[in-house]
Structure formats: C-alpha cells, structure tokens
Amino acid sequence: MVSATKQGPDPTPQDSTPEDGERGLDGAPPVTGAPAVPAGHDGPPGHAPEHTDALTPGFRQVTFRTRIWRRRALIVGWRVARLVGTGVRRFLPALRFIARALQRRWRRSLQFRTVLTTLMLAVTSFAVVGAYLSNQIANNLFQERLTQAESETRYNVKQVQETFDGAQVTDQSSVITLVYDTLNAVEGRGSVIQRRYVFEAKPEQTKPRNRWVESRASDQLTVSVIPPDLRKAVQSSGKDQYWASTVIPVGTEDRPGIAVGNLVTFNGTVYELYLIYDLNTAQQTLDEIQGVLWAGGAVMVLLIGAVAWYVTRNVVSPVSHAAMVSEKLAAGQLQERMVVRGEDEVARLGASFNHMAASLQEQITQLATLSQMQQRFVSDVSHELRTPLTTVRMAAEVLYDARDDFDPINKRSAELLYNQVERFQSLLSDLLEISRFDAGVAELDAEAEDIRHVVAHVIEGAAPVAAEYGSELILSAPAEPVIVDMDARRIDRILRNLILNAVEHGEGKPVAITVAASQTAVGISVRDHGMGMEPAEAARVFDRFWRADPARARTTGGSGLGLSIAMEDTKLHNGWLQAWGRKGSGANFRLTVPLRQGEGIDASPVPLEPDDTMVQGQPGSIPREADQRNMLILEAGASHLAPAITSKETP
C-alpha cells in the first residue's frame, strides 16, 4: 500500500532552475513524512533531506501496482480456490493415482529423478536470477521516471507560483479564469496529457474574502487519489516537494502513477498542488521485459531439461539395457547378450556382462546335459534292470509255488530266493523312483478328487498289516467331500507309507488318522503311540536311508527311502510333510496339501503336535476319560465313510 512519502528534491545537481528561494525554507527535516529518517543525507549539500520509510527503493515498483493486484488476486484466488476445491474432491482418486505413479517413477527411474532434479534446480536458479533482473530493471525505470517527474514538477510549480504572484486580477470571474488557465497549462500542450494535477486549498486556514477557488483537478481525478500521508507531509512542510506512488483512473482502467506535491500561494491562500504522472508506459515496458525474461527462462529450463534427459539417457540406457538383458537371462533366455559399442566404460560393462552370461550359459548347458544324461540313465537302468528282474521274479514264484515238491534244502532255498527277490524288487523300485525325482522328471498328474476316498482306500489296504501288529486304525474325517487337486497315485503312496510306518512303530497301539480341511488346504495327520522319537530324530526322518534304530531296523524291512519319496511326492504337490515325536509319547506325521494346485498354504487344518499324549486302547491300560471322548469323536467321524474298516482289522 502506498505509505511512503519521500522528499524529492531534484537529485541532479545540474538542475538549472533557480530554486534557492524554495530551498531556503528547507533548513530542517520535515515534521511528518518520515520522522525516523535522520537528516544528513549524503546527497549534495543544500538539498533537502530525503525521507524514506522502511521500504527500500527496490520494492517501490511493486507497491504502486499492489492495489489493483490485490483486488484482482482476491477474485482470482477465490475462483481458483473454489475450482481446486471441487476439482480435488472429484478427481481425488485420479490425483492419488498420478501421485503414486510419479512416486514410483521417482523411486525406480534414475533418469526421471535426474531430469526432474535438474529441472527443479534450473527453475529455482532462473526464478532467482529473473526476479533480480526484473527488480533491477523496474527500479531503474522507476527511478528515471521519478527523477523526471520531480524536476518537471519543480519547474511547473515554480511557473504556477510565478503566474499567481504576478496576477493583477481582483474580480471573481477573472480569478477563476486565471487559476483554471494556469492549471490547464500544467497539463501540457498537445493532444497527449503529460501530467495531471490536483489543486486543493490547504485546510485549516482562515478563509479570506477574495478566495473564490477551493479546488480543481484534471479530468476524472479528485483529491482522494492523493495518499493521505503525502498530503500530510506536503501540508506540514512549507515549501518542500514530496512524492508518493498512487493509482489513477484513466478512462476505464486504473494505472500506476507518481504524485508529486508542493504548496503554492495565491491571494494569501495556501494551496496544495499535486502533479500526477502516468507510469503506464513504464509499466508496459516493464511488463514486456518481464515477459521476455520469463519466456526466455522457460525456454532455457526446457532446453536444460532436454539436455539433462539426453545426457542421463546416454548413461542410464546401457544400464537399463543391462538390467533387461539380465532379466531375460534369469528367465532362461541364455543366448541373450548386450550390444557392445565403442571402448568406453559402458562398453566395458557390456563386454564383461556378456562374458559372465557366456560362462553362465556354458555351465547351465552343461548341467542340463548332465541332467538329461541322468534322466536317460535312469530310464535305461529302469528298463534294463526291470526286464531280467521280471524273469527272475516269475521264475522264483514258480519255484516257490512248487516248493512242497522239493526236499527241505531246496524248499528253503526257494523260499529265501522268493523273499529276497521281493525285497530286491521293492528296493529297486524305490531307488528308481527317487532317481526320477532327482532327475526332475517326476510330474504331477493332478485331478480333482475326494481325498477321503484315497484315505479310505489306503486304510483298507493297510488293515491286514495293522491286524498283524494288533493295531487299530481309527479314522476321523469330515462328513462332506474334500475335493483336492491331487495326483491320487502319489497321495496314496504318501499315506500308505505314513500309515504302515505308524503301524510298524506303533507297538500294537491304535493309530489315529485325522483328516481336516480349511478353505485352502487339507491336512491329514497319522498319529501313533509307540516308542516315539526325539525331536532331533523327527527332523531327520525324511533323510534317505536314515533309520531311527540301526540295530533293529533291518528286521522290519523297508528300503529306508519310503519317507524320502513321500517328501518328494509332497513337494510335487507344493505341500508340507512334517513329523513330530517325543520319546515315549509316540509320533505324529502330518501331510498338508493345498486344495487347488498353484495356491499356497498358510496353515494346516490339523495340529502337528497332538493335544493328546495318551496311551490309548492298549489292552491292560486304562484309557483316561479325555481319551475315551476323543475316541468316540474319531469313530463318529469315521463311521459314515469306512464302517467296514474297523471290522476288517481283526483277522
């Protein structure tokens, strides 16, 4: 806002207009205006002291526009705020999406980040330099105009005063004519108004009889365009000249201007005379210069952005090319290589990358060949061994069937031959099976089936063995079907292994088989109450040829590969196979398989560590209450599915 008043004696010493009389009055600093500013300005001696307020001259060009700007800014600001408000509400999701996309870009693209940073730095530097330049230019333009305005005012005021002093008019009409003509002359000759004026009697003075003119102003102007501070300074100063920025109406628009004021005396009345200079041309020049500055700055920023983009692209593109190629390599396209051009650092990177890729490819191809060889070997061994083994097995069986016709020695030999051929056969088939897993040729032949049928089938098959050991097989399964994507042959093999294992180590105590399903997985646990095992042993049961008790294992047979194969079969289903054991409390094996292949398992529907550590159903031992209840539940669950199973168990 206009608040600055400043005494404006002509700072140019070469000013030739005689003004010493005027100056003679300026012995002391003005009373109002700017009392804070001390006298003793370093200007030429004899000049009136300058008053300045806290504002430095650099900001003056800003101040004379602020009034219009403020009004415009208010309206524009209000509209923008409303627009932004509704816009933000309507497009909030889109904005969020864009923000996230930009954030992601910022994180992931070095080029984007570099270009953006460069652009931001360039914009900041241009804003600072541009603001400084524009400020300097505005200041100079203003100062120039001000200097001109002050000297013109001084000259014109003097002319007016001289005209008034020399006037010999006494009647009202000639006084008015004289005053008006004199003032009109101030506006300058020609069609363009050089300066406008406001002529006002100084208030608070006795009104003489012959005072016929109170106030007079150029077209469209009133005394209200003169800032009150300026008036106050002029009124109280005597013969000092003051100026202030103001806004004047010209036609339909408001224009920035400078008002320079002084006092004149006519017929004993003191008048304030303000000459007002239009700064529009200066403002237009400034606007043009600023426009050029900003346009030039914007073009420069864009150019810098483009340069940054080009330079970073040159550096980053080989890197992202390398990233792309290595992703392809990782995806198995081993023949993929980087393009190498020139001898610079990037070319060296490409060359060593290609070297690495070549050696990787070589090793992987070698491994693949080895694996293929192993597969073929397994396949060949399988065929080559199985055919003679079939003959041997058939021959052994023919001999075994006819053993009653032999003498005791031959009979026993036939029996041994038969049994050991059986054992050899099962060992061989387990070995071949595990080599197939190792060679990676085992495949999942999955189909949606009710897993309860498979469980029931395995239990049926294992029942005779369980009966031999005196163990009872107790099934607990859901009443509704549990449809699982599975290779029934492999699930069958896993379960048969677990159940026969449990029977074998169950010491004739019951074996509980629990089936439970969740939304995503089915769990089957096989719990025995035999001698159990240490946790450390439970961790090793799936190792190949591992036996809990080496001393007695041989008598129970088995290849020692059963659980390893079960583990491989489980892995093929993306499932879990886990063992729990405690010395004296038996063991629990749990199989968990996802209901649909391709989905993961979060949790198994059955617990691994059983909540019972009972000894149950053992003849002579008294089952605890909880166990009885448990057993009832188990049987209730099992009854609908395999009612025949328990009866089959007794031989």
Add this chain to the structure above:
Amino acid sequence: MKARILVVDDDEALAEMIGIVLRNDGFEPVFCADGAQALDIFRSSRPDLVLLDLMLPGVDGIEVCRQIRSESDVPIVMLTAKADTSDVVRGLESGADDYVPKPFKPAELVARVRARLRPGDQKAPETLRIADITIDVAGHTVSRGSERISLTPLEFDLLVALARKPWQVFTRELLLEQVWGYRHAADTRLVNVHVQRLRSKIEQDPEAPEVVLTVRGVGYKAGA
C-alpha cells in the same frame, strides 16, 4: 478251446518265462521278438489277446499297438518297464486296454489276461439307451440312429457298465473293478484315458460330452 496269446517281447528269457506261466495256466502262447514282424505274426496267428512290450527293437510297441488296433478290436495288454505317466498314457492312447508294469508277478499277469478274456458273450438280449445312443448288449453293437459305432470290447464294457445304472455315479475305482477286474486298483489313469477314447467315438462333441458325464471330484455317470 485254449485261448491263443501273442507275446511280443524282444527279451527271450522273459518271453520264455511268460510262455511257461501262460502254458501252466492253460493258454497257448505265440511269440514274436521283433516289432517289425509283429503285425504279420498277428495276422497269421489270429490270437485272442496280445501281450505287448512297449520297448521293442525296430518298430516300437506303441506303433505296433496302433497297427493292430487299426485292424482289430483284440484286447491288448502292455508290458511296460516305465511307470512314467507319459509313457503309460501314450500306450493307452495308442489303443492298449490295460497295462502290467514290470516287474510283475505271474499271478498278476494271468489275472490281467483272464480279465480281458472273460467269457462274457453269454449275455441276455438286452437293449440299453444313453442320450441318443442305443446299445444292443447281446449283439455287441452300439448305434446312434441308423449309424453304427465301432467300439473295442473294453470300451463296450465301459459303456454298458455306465448305461446299466444311469442313476449311479461311478467312481474310477468302481469302474476299474467292474470293467477291468481290478480288486485293489490304484491307477485311475486307465479309466481317464479310456473314457476320453470312448468319448471321441460316441460323443457328437467330445469337448461337451452328453453320453458320458464327468462328476467333479467323484467320477463318471451316464448322460440322460
């Protein structure tokens, strides 16, 4: 009359052993050690059943199987040393009715052979219908309208088993027991492959079956 069985196997010892077992059980074995001659010997000996080793020198077992199947509906049982899914399925798809994995027991082999040679032709005159298919059980013919559809005996048995109880859903295990004669079967691929083959012959559109329907998670049933 003794059933004649053609044993196609290049391993002489095994072929001889199989011969001993088969003779012991009252069959009449004929031997062939070379895939290339298998079809000629098949034509000259006119066996009641073929035991076919999948791995043969010259023409391999799967090709022999296809050749025999192209001119005869005689039951074919594969002998396979490979239990790999793809090999078994390939064998079954080329026309074999059943397979016996090596090493097998004599009893197992004989059971498979007998199951395929069942004296099943004393059936009562009976006409069954599934969808737009008519089955003459005694006459061993299947037709859609006036058009006759040629099925192997196994496919015929499978279709009849389903058609006799159209209200029942057959599990694969049940079909294995009723059609193949397995007591404790595990390999349901037999059923799957033969249902596919049967569908390719009797369905208008095998992709959208109307005669043999799949009941997800359970098995198969006859269409309405």
